[in-house]
Amino acid sequence: MLRKKHTAKNAVTMSCAGAEMKKNYYILQSGRLKREKNTVYFENQEMKKPIPVNDVDSLFAFGEIDINSKLLVFLSQQKIPMHFFNYYGYYSGTYYPREYLNSGFLLVKQVQHYLDKNKRLWIAKEIVKSACHNLLKNLMHYRKHGKDMERYIENIENERKNIENTGDIQELMGIEGRIRDCYYQSFNIFLREGFEFEKRTRRPPENMINCLVSFGNSLAYTTTLTEIYNTQLNPTISYLHEPGERRFSLSLDISEIFKPVIVDRVIFNLVNNRIIKPEHFLEELNFCYLNDAGKKIFLSNYDEKLHTTIMHKKLKRNVSYQTLMRLECYKLVKHLIDEEKYEGFKAWW
Numbered sequence: 001m002l003r004k005k006h007t008a009k010n011a012v013t014m015s016c017a018g019a020e021m022k023k024n025y026y027i028l029q030s031g032r033l034k035r036e037k038n039t040v041y042f043e044n045q046e047m048k049k050p051i052p053v054n055d056v057d058s059l060f061a062f063g064e065i066d067i068n069s070k071l072l073v074f075l076s077q078q079k080i081p082m083h084f085f086n087y088y089g090y091y092s093g094t095y096y097p098r099e100y101l102n103s104g105f106l107l108v109k110q111v112q113h114y115l116d117k118n119k120r121l122w123i124a125k126e127i128v129k130s131a132c133h134n135l136l137k138n139l140m141h142y143r144k145h146g147k148d149m150e151r152y153i154e155n156i157e158n159e160r161k162n163i164e165n166t167g168d169i170q171e172l173m174g175i176e177g178r179i180r181d182c183y184y185q186s187f188n189i190f191l192r193e194g195f196e197f198e199k200r201t202r203r204p205p206e207n208m209i210n211c212l213v214s215f216g217n218s219l220a221y222t223t224t225l226t227e228i229y230n231t232q233l234n235p236t237i238s239y240l241h242e243p244g245e246r247r248f249s250l251s252l253d254i255s256e257i258f259k260p261v262i263v264d265r266v267i268f269n270l271v272n273n274r275i276i277k278p279e280h281f282l283e284e285l286n287f288c289y290l291n292d293a294g295k296k297i298f299l300s301n302y303d304e305k306l307h308t309t310i311m312h313k314k315l316k317r318n319v320s321y322q323t324l325m326r327l328e329c330y331k332l333v334k335h336l337i338d339e340e341k342y343e344g345f346k347a348w349w
Contacts, residue, residue, distance in 0.1 A: 022057035024223075026299045028067070028292060030063035035074045040087055049328060053078045055203060058226040060219075062295060072225045081229055083222040088204075088289040094248070096235075104233040109336040121172070123335070123342060124240040128176045130344025132160050134260040135183045137347045138268070142190040152186035176240075176256075191198070193269050194278060204287040210250055210271070211281060211288040211349065212298070216263035217255070219302055221248075224255040227326040231277035254328055261347045262321055266301050275301070289322060 027033070031044030033051075039288040040051040048215040051059075053074075059082040072270030075082060076097040084092045110257040113119040136156055143149040159179045165173045180200070187197040187209060197209040225248050228235045238249035240256065290298060312327075319327070328345050334341030 013255055019309075023055055024057050024060060024303055025051055026060045026062065026303070027065060028062045028243070028295060028299075030065065033059075033061075033071055034068065035071045038074075040074065041069065043274060048116070053080065056080050058083060058222070060222065061085065064325050068344040079229075081226050083225075085218070088287075089215050089218075089295055090289075094222065096225075096229065096248075099229070101230070101232045106232045106235075106333065106336060107234055110234055113336055114239060114243070115239055119170060120239050121167075123332070124169055124172055124253075126180075126205065126344045127168070127256055128172060128242045129160070129163055130346050131176070131256045131260065132156065132163070132179055133346045134257065135179070135264070136160075137349075138260055138264055139183070139186055145224075146189075147190045149189060152182055152189075157180045166270055166314060169242070171238070185224075191268070191271050193275070205289070206286050207288050208278065208281050209267070209271075212262070212267045215290060215298060216267060216302065217259060219299075220255040220259050220263050222324055223249050223306065223322060224258070225251040228254070228329055230326060231333060233327040233329055252324065254332075257322070257328065257345050258325055265270060266298070270298065271300060310349070 003119050008061070009163045015198060026234065027042060029042075029044060029046075031042055031047075033040060035041075039174070040053055040056075042049050042051060056078070058080060059075075061082060062085045065084075072095060075095065079097055079100055081097060082095040084094070086092045120288055133277055136153060138147045139153050156179050159182070160174055161181055164170065166175060184197060184200050191197065191209065195209050197207070199209050200213070202214055203209075205214045228248070228250060233250060233340045235248035236243055240254040241249045243249045278292060280291055280297065283289075284290050306322040307320050309320045309349065311317070312319045312324075324345060330341070331342050331344075334340040
């Protein structure tokens with residue numbers, strides 16, 4: 001089925017997706033996507049549903065989808081990325097339309113900041129400091145609600161002190177890894193019984209929490225990629241993660257900052273408020289993944305979080321979480337062209 005949901009939680013954090021940005025469309029059934037004149041249709045034996053292209057930010061395909069070159073050309077013309085996920089719900093790849101905001105000047109600047117060790121390290125440190133700040137905000141929230149988080153907060157604070165003095169990327173990645181490990185170890189203190197989390201396992205995720213983290217991180221990666229596409233940045237040139245073949249490593253960099261405030265908070269809400277339940281998971285040999293009902297629940301809550309707005313301290317207006325990702329890209333652009341020092345997004349609530 002096709003899902004799009006943008007609802008207001010309350011009068012303060014209301015969604016203004018229609019005024020601020022287009023929508024994400026999540027295709028959960030198998031079928032065919034095709035172009036008929038200037039409209040995209042999804043169809044299978046049960047339905048034929050139009051997708052208004054003027055309303056689409058990006059497409060997420062979770063079912064087995066048949067497409068053809070006529071559709072892909074049309075998506076390129078409309079500047080719509082399409083992200084593909086495998087049977088288990090994990091990211092497979094992206095149809096990335098031809099870039100329409102090319103800037104040779106900015107590309108040179110991106111490469112220069114990657115090749116210069118000090119410039120690259122400065123950006124990478126800012127990314128790690130911002131991500132660390134945001135995950136600490138999550139732990140402090142639970143400390144305020146009576147959970148014994150002090151040991152984990154103290155350990156992360158001690159690791160954070162080492163960020164500034166590190167001299168290379170590998171050492172910085174080691175610090176970031178230890179911070180993440182400590183952060184994940186704290187989950188058992190505040191997540192409800194039945195969703196225990198021994199350690200982070202990725203390929204494959206071995207239990208329900210690892211499944212949710214992997215699924216959510218894949219969504220954050222693709223959402224970030226869509227936002228990068230709508231700027232002049234090249235998504236293959238990164239600073240914390242090493243650029244490599246067959247991946248958009250700048251998406252990995254920027255999504256690190258937002259995973260604690262978007263993905264993790266969605267997971268905490270789903271688990272602790274009993275929205276997601278053990279029956280929403282399937283298990284095979286040391287492999288846990290969401291069933292169709294579980295995917296629908298996660299996607300609905302993730303999309304609602306993306307389009308929930310907060311008052312931006314500097315802009316003095318409401319912006320959505322997804323827009324914060326694009327603003328992060330713009331801040332990086334300003335840094336690369338020596339217009340304004342980059343300061344990573346740090347949650348204040």
